[in-house]
Amino acid sequence: MNASQLQTPIEYLKGVGPNRASLLRTELGINTYQDLLNLFPNRYLDRTQYYKVAGLQRNSADVQIIGKITHIKMVEQKRGKRLVATFRDETGTMELIWFRGQKWIKENLKLNEPYVVFGKTKWYNGSFSMPHPELELLKEHKNKLRSSMQAIYPSTEKLTNSGITNRVLNGLMEQVFLEAKNSFAETLSEPLIETLKLLSKSEAVFNIHFPENADRLARAQYRLKFEELFYIQLQLIRKNLIHKSKIKGYPFAQVGDHFNTFFKHHLPFELTNAQKRVVKEIRQDLGSNAQMNRLLQGDVGSGKTIVALLSMLIALDNGFQACLMAPTAILSVQHYTGLTELCNDLNIRISLLTGSSTTSERRKIHENLENGSLDILIGTHALLEDKVKFKNLGLAIIDEQHRFGVAQRSKLWHKNELPPHILVMTATPIPRTLAMSVYGDLDISVIDELPPGRKEIKTVHRFDSNRLKVFKFIKDEIKLGRQVYIVYPLIQESEVLDYKDLMDGYESIVRDFPQPAYQISIVHGQMKPADKEFEMNRFIKGETNIMVATTVIEVGVNVPNASVMVIESAERFGLSQLHQLRGRVGRGAEQSYNILMTSHKLSADAKIRLSTMTGTTDGFEIAEVDLKLRGPGDIMGTQQSGVLNLKIADIVNDTEILKIARSYAFQILKADPNLLTPENFSIKNTFAQLVKYKNIWNYIS
Ligand code: ADP
Numbered sequence: 001m002n003a004s005q006l007q008t009p010i011e012y013l014k015g016v017g018p019n020r021a022s023l024l025r026t027e028l029g030i031n032t033y034q035d036l037l038n039l040f041p042n043r044y045l046d047r048t049q050y051y052k053v054a055g056l057q058r059n060s061a062d063v064q065i066i067g068k069i070t071h072i073k074m075v076e077q078k079r080g081k082r083l084v085a086t087f088r089d090e091t092g093t094m095e096l097i098w099f100r101g102q103k104w105i106k107e108n109l110k111l112n113e114p115y116v117v118f119g120k121t122k123w124y125n126g127s128f129s130m131p132h133p134e135l136e137l138l139k140e141h142k143n144k145l146r147s148s149m150q151a152i153y154p155s156t157e158k159l160t161n162s163g164i165t166n167r168v169l170n171g172l173m174e175q176v177f178l179e180a181k182n183s184f185a186e187t188l189s190e191p192l193i194e195t196l197k198l199l200s201k202s203e204a205v206f207n208i209h210f211p212e213n214a215d216r217l218a219r220a221q222y223r224l225k226f227e228e229l230f231y232i233q234l235q236l237i238r239k240n241l242i243h244k245s246k247i248k249g250y251p252f253a254q255v256g257d258h259f260n261t262f263f264k265h266h267l268p269f270e271l272t273n274a275q276k277r278v279v280k281e282i283r284q285d286l287g288s289n290a291q292m293n294r295l296l297q298g299d300v301g302s303g304k305t306i307v308a309l310l311s312m313l314i315a316l317d318n319g320f321q322a323c324l325m326a327p328t329a330i331l332s333v334q335h336y337t338g339l340t341e342l343c344n345d346l347n348i349r350i351s352l353l354t355g356s357s358t359t360s361e362r363r364k365i366h367e368n369l370e371n372g373s374l375d376i377l378i379g380t381h382a383l384l385e386d387k388v389k390f391k392n393l394g395l396a397i398i399d400e401q402h403r404f405g406v407a408q409r410s411k412l413w414h415k416n417e418l419p420p421h422i423l424v425m426t427a428t429p430i431p432r433t434l435a436m437s438v439y440g441d442l443d444i445s446v447i448d449e450l451p452p453g454r455k456e457i458k459t460v461h462r463f464d465s466n467r468l469k470v471f472k473f474i475k476d477e478i479k480l481g482r483q484v485y486i487v488y489p490l491i492q493e494s495e496v497l498d499y500k501d502l503m504d505g506y507e508s509i510v511r512d513f514p515q516p517a518y519q520i521s522i523v524h525g526q527m528k529p530a531d532k533e534f535e536m537n538r539f540i541k542g543e544t545n546i547m548v549a550t551t552v553i554e555v556g557v558n559v560p561n562a563s564v565m566v567i568e569s570a571e572r573f574g575l576s577q578l579h580q581l582r583g584r585v586g587r588g589a590e591q592s593y594n595i596l597m598t599s600h601k602l603s604a605d606a607k608i609r610l611s612t613m614t615g616t617t618d619g620f621e622i623a624e625v626d627l628k629l630r631g632p633g634d635i636m637g638t639q640q641s642g643v644l645n646l647k648i649a650d651i652v653n654d655t656e657i658l659k660i661a662r663s664y665a666f667q668i669l670k671a672d673p674n675l676l677t678p679e680n681f682s683i684k685n686t687f688a689q690l691v692k693y694k695n696i697w698n699y700i701s
């Protein structure tokens with residue numbers, strides 16, 4: 001069966017018809033033969049294994065048992081009737097129960113003949129029962145067994161209730177193979193199949209649905225996972241290559257005075273090797289004719305700002321302007337202050353634009369931007385306003401990207417005739433494999449090394465019952481002149497409750513840390529932005545010792561004198577959030593501490609999160625654990641990315657296959673960008689089909 005035959009609507013399959021077709025469509029999204037073939041089993045049941053009634057466990061798993069029906073009766077209930085059959089093997093008895101289709105069953109059941117029953121058992125009132133079992137006479141069962149491992153497909157209650165049981169799905173699958181004469185067009189190229197020793201397409205689909213043995217099944221899974229990941233990567237890499245060849249950018253041909261002077265005379269520290277590597281990668285991008293579209297990942301404190309500055313200096317050296325956008329006013333101000341200081345001796349004009357810039361400040365900025373007397377603009381979303389027009393924006397940098405949507409990013413594109421180069425910086429570590437799938441069309445740079453001499457933050461877990469000791473510790477730190485964060489969770493659904501927690505906590509802290517010896521700031525989501533900023537600034541300036549806050553401080557704030565981060569109800573935070581919060585301390589020369597406060601009631605996952613935090617400070621390691629705990633769906637920025645829609649591969653566990661698939665996709669496109677050679681014929685075909693039938697667009701936004 002070739003690709004277009006596989007697009008035949010499912011109602012044409014023998015045994016389907018309009019009713020079943022509509023159920024398959026709504027319940028499982030199956031419209032075509034192809035879709036049915038791609039309904040991959042959840043698991044397999046060894047149907048050569050039979051249970052005994054006496055050996056059943058109370059965990060309601062699928063089992064099959066050989067026995068005889070000795071007795072049938074109808075039982076009247078308040079709501080409808082049920083048909084109950086007594087089923088017996090040599091070790092005991094149980095009940096088979098039907099709530100529907102009783103007439104047919106009653107008329108067709110054969111008493112005292114060996115049956116194989118198959119289904120989920122329930123333990124109720126001291127005995128086992130099996131509602132709506134699949135039934136097969138033993139002699140027929142033995143004849144029909146084509147594989148010792150039976151595929152168990154995903155299903156829904158509605159499907160089962162409408163009689164589309166697993167057995168029916170097995171039957172439909174058999175029908176497809178019958179009509180296709182067990183032959184399906186190959187979708188990968190000969191060389192790929194040979195080098196990787198893959199099963200052919202026909203062998204793979206057959207063995208995924210009707211495994212000949214465990215080994216063949218494993219190879220079938222490998223081949224199909226590879227194929228799925230391969231085509232996603234092929235699409236992403238192609239998009240990236242097309243982007244590079246089609247989307248022209250301003251080539252920044254030279255590295256000039258600004259960069260060189262700064263690099264030789266004003267660099268406040270030696271760059272880490274990772275920073276050097278990343279600057280080189282960016283320089284290469286900027287020097288080419290294509291528009292840069294790069295993601296810079298680096299853990300909190302890894303030194304992304306200096307990389308941003310060096311990149312902006314290159315833009316300036318080529319006669320262009322640059323901008324740096326941050327998610328909050330506080331962060332924008334920090335960048336503005338920091339960068340102005342660094343550029344003190346360079347002849348560079350930098351301005352700050354935020355929501356609180358006055359009208360006259362704005363007017364001035366707009367004017368200077370347009371006449372080119374402003375070099376670097378730093379600010380918040382305010383940068384995206386239509387009134388903000390650059391003379392020649394060459395580079396736009398976005399800090400902490402997960403706070404910005406794709407739409408906002410693309411707005412920056414239209415500030416010029418040609419799109420500016422874009423550098424997106426994020427401190428949310430995304431495991432590399434996930435980044436490959438989510439941002440496969442961006443180029444990625446990673447700063448995987450912290451500047452030398454950092455003291456590792458000491459992280460401890462304390463129970464609420466030890467609060468007094470913790471407070472004593474905080475007081476000692478304050479005595480040494482340090483500042484302290486105390487953070488409360490804020491989770492949208494229970495905002496009122498959280499607010500109460502925060503306020504109760506605040507009051508008790510005010511009691512335990514009385515004025516005037518202690519000054520306390522508080523910042524939370526229900527405050528006006530101006531008030532928040534005021535309180536934040538008191539803390540930044542060192543006027544207050546303690547900052548009580550909800551997670552609004554999570555991103556980027558830099559108070560080097562703060563050395564203690566206390567996280568209340570730490571069990572309620574996700575790993576990446578804990579890690580981000582911890583990154584608020586350890587920014588100065590002092591030993592810093594992260595104290596995770598929890599109650600005694602901890603879920604298994606919470607325990608893993610806490611021990612991960614106390615066990616490592618490596619953001620990527622933490623991200624890997626996070627990914628394993630939560631799955632990709634909850635990781636920042638992946639919601640719409642489609643890694644969720646994988647049909648057979650698993651982004652967490654199949655990273656090795658992903659890497660191989662990506663490298664082959666890359667090699668193939670590099671050698672043959674438009675897939676024109678004969679050996680890539682089937683790849684080109686399959687790819688065209690995937691695009692045509694939009695299957696692949698499920699993966700890519
Ligand atoms: P982030 O990646 O979180 O934005 P920053 O750019 O704010 O990190 O850098 C964190 C701190 O480390 C800053 O105080 C910065 O001056 C310092 N820093 C950055 N790079 C180096 C380096 N190579 N050597 C020493 N200190 C550095």
Ligand code: MG
Nearest residue numbers: 304305399556
């Ligand atoms: Mg930063």
